[in-house]
Amino acid sequence: MNPFTSIRAExxxxxxxxxxxxxxxxxxxxxxxxxxxGMGDDCAVVRASGKAMLITTDPVIYGQHFDExxxxxxxxxxxxxxxxxxxxxMGGRPLAAVVSLALDANTRIxxxxxxxxxxxxxxxxxxxxxxxxxxxxxxxxxxxxxxxLHGEAAGNRIITRGGAMPGDRIFVTGTLGGSLLGRHHNFxxxxxxxxxxxRRRDICAMMDVSDGLAKDLHSLTPAGLAPALCATSIxxxxxxxxxxxxxKQTPLFHALGDGEDYELLIVVCYRADLRKFERAWKRRxxxxxxxxxxxxxxKDRLPEGAVQLSNFSGYEHLRDA
Amino acid sequence: MNPFTSIRAExxxxxxxxxxxxxxxxxxxxxxxxxxxGMGDDCAVVRASGKAMLITTDPVIYGQHFDExxxxxxxxxxxxxxxxxxxxxMGGRPLAAVVSLALDANTRIxxxxxxxxxxxxxxxxxxxxxxxxxxxxxxxxxxxxxxxLHGEAAGNRIITRGGAMPGDRIFVTGTLGGSLLGRHHNFxxxxxxxxxxxRRRDICAMMDVSDGLAKDLHSLTPAGLAPALCATSIxxxxxxxxxxxxxKQTPLFHALGDGEDYELLIVVCYRADLRKFERAWKRRxxxxxxxxxxxxxxKDRLPEGAVQLSNFSGYEHLRDA
Numbered sequence: 001m002n003p004f005t006s007i008r009a010e011x012x013x014x015x016x017x018x019x020x021x022x023x024x025x026x027x028x029x030x031x032x033x034x035x036x037x038g039m040g041d042d043c044a045v046v047r048a049s050g051k052a053m054l055i056t057t058d059p060v061i062y063g064q065h066f067d068e069x070x071x072x073x074x075x076x077x078x079x080x081x082x083x084x085x086x087x088x089x090m091g092g093r094p095l096a097a098v099v100s101l102a103l104d105a106n107t108r109i110x111x112x113x114x115x116x117x118x119x120x121x122x123x124x125x126x127x128x129x130x131x132x133x134x135x136x137x138x139x140x141x142x143x144x145x146x147x148x149l150h151g152e153a154a155g156n157r158i159i160t161r162g163g164a165m166p167g168d169r170i171f172v173t174g175t176l177g178g179s180l181l182g183r184h185h186n187f188x189x190x191x192x193x194x195x196x197x198x199r200r201r202d203i204c205a206m207m208d209v210s211d212g213l214a215k216d217l218h219s220l221t222p223a224g225l226a227p228a229l230c231a232t233s234i235x236x237x238x239x240x241x242x243x244x245x246x247x248k249q250t251p252l253f254h255a256l257g258d259g260e261d262y263e264l265l266i267v268v269c270y271r272a273d274l275r276k277f278e279r280a281w282k283r284r285x286x287x288x289x290x291x292x293x294x295x296x297x298x299k300d301r302l303p304e305g306a307v308q309l310s311n312f313s314g315y316e317h318l319r320d321a
Numbered sequence: 322m323n324p325f326t327s328i329r330a331e332x333x334x335x336x337x338x339x340x341x342x343x344x345x346x347x348x349x350x351x352x353x354x355x356x357x358x359g360m361g362d363d364c365a366v367v368r369a370s371g372k373a374m375l376i377t378t379d380p381v382i383y384g385q386h387f388d389e390x391x392x393x394x395x396x397x398x399x400x401x402x403x404x405x406x407x408x409x410x411m412g413g414r415p416l417a418a419v420v421s422l423a424l425d426a427n428t429r430i431x432x433x434x435x436x437x438x439x440x441x442x443x444x445x446x447x448x449x450x451x452x453x454x455x456x457x458x459x460x461x462x463x464x465x466x467x468x469x470l471h472g473e474a475a476g477n478r479i480i481t482r483g484g485a486m487p488g489d490r491i492f493v494t495g496t497l498g499g500s501l502l503g504r505h506h507n508f509x510x511x512x513x514x515x516x517x518x519x520r521r522r523d524i525c526a527m528m529d530v531s532d533g534l535a536k537d538l539h540s541l542t543p544a545g546l547a548p549a550l551c552a553t554s555i556x557x558x559x560x561x562x563x564x565x566x567x568x569k570q571t572p573l574f575h576a577l578g579d580g581e582d583y584e585l586l587i588v589v590c591y592r593a594d595l596r597k598f599e600r601a602w603k604r605r606x607x608x609x610x611x612x613x614x615x616x617x618x619x620k621d622r623l624p625e626g627a628v629q630l631s632n633f634s635g636y637e638h639l640r641d642a
Contacts, residue, residue, distance in 0.1 A: 017638040036481045040540075042410035042528055043375035043472070045479065050371035054364040057421045057455050057469060064457060089363035100378045100467045102423075105639050134378050136385060137639055142460060146421045148378060148469035151364070158366065160357040207363055219361075317338040318426050318458055 002068045003143050005108040012112060013105035017135060023109075027116035031123040031130050044131035046096045046150060052158065054151040056086035062143040066185070072111045074185045075145075076118030082210075083149035084126055084189035085262045089208035090158045091198020092151040094191070096131045097123070100146040102138035115145070126191065154195040159206040161219050167270030168204060170220075170227060170294045174263040176213055177255035178239025184260040193264055196284055202272035212259040215314020220267060221296065229294035229307040256307075259315035267296070323389045324464050326429040333433060334426035338456060344430075348437035352444040352451050365452035367417045367471060373479065375472040377407035383464040387506070393432045395506045397439030397466075403531075404470035405447055405510035406583045410529035411479045412519020413472040415512070417452045418444070421467040423459035436466070447512065475516040480527040482540050488591030489525060491541075491548060491615045495584040497534055498576035499560025505581040514585055517605055523593035533580040536635020541588060542617065549627040550615035577628075580636035588617070 005011050012020055025032050025039060035041045060066055060079045070078075080097065087094045099119070103112075123130055128149070138144065173190055190208070197203045209216050213234070217227050231252060240254035247254070268277060274292070281290045297303065326332050333341055346353050346360060356362045381387055381400045391399075401418065408415045420440070424433075444451055449470070459465065494511055511529070518524045530537050534555070538548050552573060561575035568575075589598060595613070602611045618624060 013639050015639070020639065035483070036411075036479070041482050042407040043377040043413065045411075046374040046376055048369035048371055048374040048473070050369055053367040053369040053374065053471075055367055055417070055419055055453060055469075055471065056364040057419045057453065057467075059421055059423060059455065059457055059467070061423055061457055061459060063460060086363040090357075090366075092364065096376070098376055098378045098469055100380055100421075100469070102380060102382055102465055102467075132376060132378065134380065135638055136380055136382055138382060138465070139384065139460070139463060142463065144423055144459070144465065146378075146380070146423075146467035148376075148419055148421070150374075150376065152369070158357070161362050162356070317456055318334050318336070318341065 001072060001111055003062060003108060003111045004104055004106045004141060006106065010108050010110065011106045012103065012109055015109060020135065024116055027113050028120045028130050031120045033129055033131065038131045039133065044098060046131060049152060051152040054087055054090055054092045055148065056083050057146065057148040058082045059144055059146040070185060072114035073118030076115040077122040078185040079145050079147050080119055080122040080128065081187060081189050083147050084191060085208045085210065087149060087151040088189050088191045088194035089206055089264060090160065091154060091194045092158060093154040093195065094126055094128045094149055094151040096129045097147050097149045098131060099133040101133065101135045102142060102144045104140050104142050105137055107143060155199045157198060159198050159203055161205055161207050163204040164220055164222055164225065164267045164296050165270060166225060166296055166298055168296045169268045169274065169292055171266040171268060172235065172263055172291055172293055173288055175235040175237035175289065176209065176240065176261050176263065177237045177251065177258045178243045179258050179260035181239040181242060183239060187262040189262060190264045193285060193288065197266060202269045202277060203266060204269045205267035207265050209261040209263045209265050210259060212257040212314030214256040214309050214312035216265060217309065220265060224299055225296045226299045226302055227294055227309065228297045228303050231307050233291055233293045235289055235291040253312060256312040257314055322393060322432055324383060324429060324432045325425055325427045325462060327427065331429050331431065332427045333424065333430055336430060341456065345437055348434050349441045349451050352441045354450050354452065359450065359452045360454065365419060367452060370473060372473040375408055375411055375413045376469065377404050378467065378469040379403045380465055380467040391506060393435035394439030397436040398443040399506040400466050400468050401440055401443040401449065402508060402510050404468050405512060406529045406531065408470060408472040409510050409512045409515035410527055410585060411481065412475060412515045413479060414475040414516065415447055415449045415470055415472040417450045418468050418470045419452060420454040422454065422456045423463060423465045425461050425463050426458055428464060476520045478519060480519050480524060482526055482528045484525040485541055485543055485546065485588045485617050486591060487546060487617055487619055489617045490589045490595060490613055492587040492589060493556065493584055493612050493614055494609055496556040496558035496610065497530065497561065497582050497584065498558045498572065498579045499564045500579050500581035502560040502563060504560060508583040510583060511585045514606060518587060523590045523598060524587060525590050526588035528586050530582040530584045530586050531580060533578040533635030535577040535630050535633035537586060538630065541586060545620055546617045547620045547623055548615055548630065549618040549624050552628050554612055554614045556610055556612040574633060577633040578635055
């Protein structure tokens with residue numbers, strides 16, 4: 001459905017902000033608590049437990065993260081799930097979100113309703129409260145929803161991107177590439193997996209794959225080291241193969257560069273018992289593939305045959321117009 | 322300065338996201354802590370004290386909250402101060418913010434640098450850390466910065482908008498109206514005042530005036546009550562008088578409806594000793610005017626001569642295109 005309409009009665013301008021806000025509360029249903037713990041006061045109040053608070057922010061923008069081929073429900077769900085994937089990547093548990101909207105006054109009420117219903121359904125599923133937000137008029141043809149998500153460590157610690165050492169192993173969940181064929185919105189954020197991993201002492205760093213493995217791996221790589229990936233171990237998705245058939249690129253090209261995989265990239269300590277780790281994973285997550293794709297090596301001692309990551313690029317956010 | 326350029330070398334596209342991020346960290350200076358307590362990991366980590374966390378979100382959008390007549394530094398400062406005003410309105414203390422940018426790839430690097438420097442200067446002044454964010458490409462001619470600010474109660478309690486009773490007095494700080502002549506960006510959020518007020522037991526509700534007194538007062542008014550304002554007590558700003566001379570509206574029209582005043586609207590309990598309260602205010606804030614502008618009355622017993630608020634309107638966020 002196209003988010004915009006030329007029929008005034010169908011547009012958010014017909015409601016105006018004053019009547020739109022109670023509608024949004026209704027669309028959000030049980031995921032929208034009463035003020036001041038939800039929408040309706042100057043700030044939302046979230047009960048802090050004394051644990052470190054995790055904060056992440058990611059938007060969905062029309063023309064950038066979705067177009068009219070995606071249902072508004074899927075757009076709303078994607079908005080929350082993108083952010084949930086970041087909480088998962090630190091081994092956190094999500095708590096509460098605020099949503100700042102900028103939209104064309106000609107945005108369709110029915111589109112916005114389904115967007116919020118999709119957001120609410122995802123929030124309900126992952127136990128997140130939508131506690132506040134803002135609505136501002138944007139330019140003609142613009143719809144952007146900017147969500148900030150708050151969470152906390154699920155256990156005693158959080159896992160950052162820092163901390164990889166030479167010899168540490170690199171694992172990735174699921175399969176990679178070809179997200180444009182559907183995965184970019186119908187993924188499941190790896191929250192349970194993240195919490196489980198954060199409780200294991202042999203995990204020393206973690207992140208989610210959002211801009212493509214080739215680009216994201218840089219963020220896990222300490223100075224002086226380089227990732228040594230084995231091309232044949234990289235779990236290439238069926239969608240990546242389908243894309244490759246069309247683009248005439250290799251499936252590996254799509255697996256390393258497409259982005260929006262929302263899988264976990266995991267660094268396991270070089271001292272860890274890998275067989276024990278893999279067995280424990282299989283018992284706990286029998287249906288989610290876990291692949292050992294490489295190790296961290298000293299930069300000047302990269303083993304021969306390792307994937308030349310510089311030949312692949314991830315998603316670059318600021319391209320020329 | 323116009324935020325956009327047609328000269329590629331001057332645009333953020335010339336840097337690309339990878340080289341832009343370290344620049345932003347540099348522009349933010351000391352207000353940008355190291356990851357994971359700042360930019361650079363999947364989430365930012367904020368140490369929670371166990372007190373209730375306050376969360377608010379407000380953007381600045383080109384063409385909506387500023388245009389090329391405003392300096393980029395002032396835009397960056399306004400972005401933070403708008404949000405600080407919400408923390409002030411609950412008697413809170415600000416802690417940390419994340420900023421999600423959506424921008425045309427032709428955004429000028431120099432403009433963005435000064436925007437972040439203005440943001441950093443305001444963050445430094447009000448003791449806020451910029452702990453994370455996101456950058457996404459937006460449509461041509463678009464610049465929007467969406468900030469989410471976190472704070473906590475400064476004392477034992479926070480002040481919400483609820484809680485006014487019949488007979489309670491309504492006070493407002495400063496003067497109102499004519500914000501377009503400068504106040505919309507050069508205001509000082511009333512943080513110290515908010516903290517001081519939250520510590521007094523005779524304050525029962527509070528909010529900031531952002532959409533104009535006529536509109537915002539509704540949010541403080543419980544069902545069955547109505548605000549009874551005395552027209553001659555409303556502190557009309559010199560700017561409101563200047564605007565009125567041009568628009569041929571009354572100065573009161575501007576004072577009640579212009580919005581972006583960022584003053585505090587305070588409800589004082591009907592049992593409070595008003596002279597004691599006003600004396601204490603004057604001792605603590607000798608340079609900031611405090612005006613008693615009315616009381617809350619039963620809806621059907623509004624005193625004669627009270628300002629007919631329905632004749633005035635505040636800022637409405639979704640107008641027809």
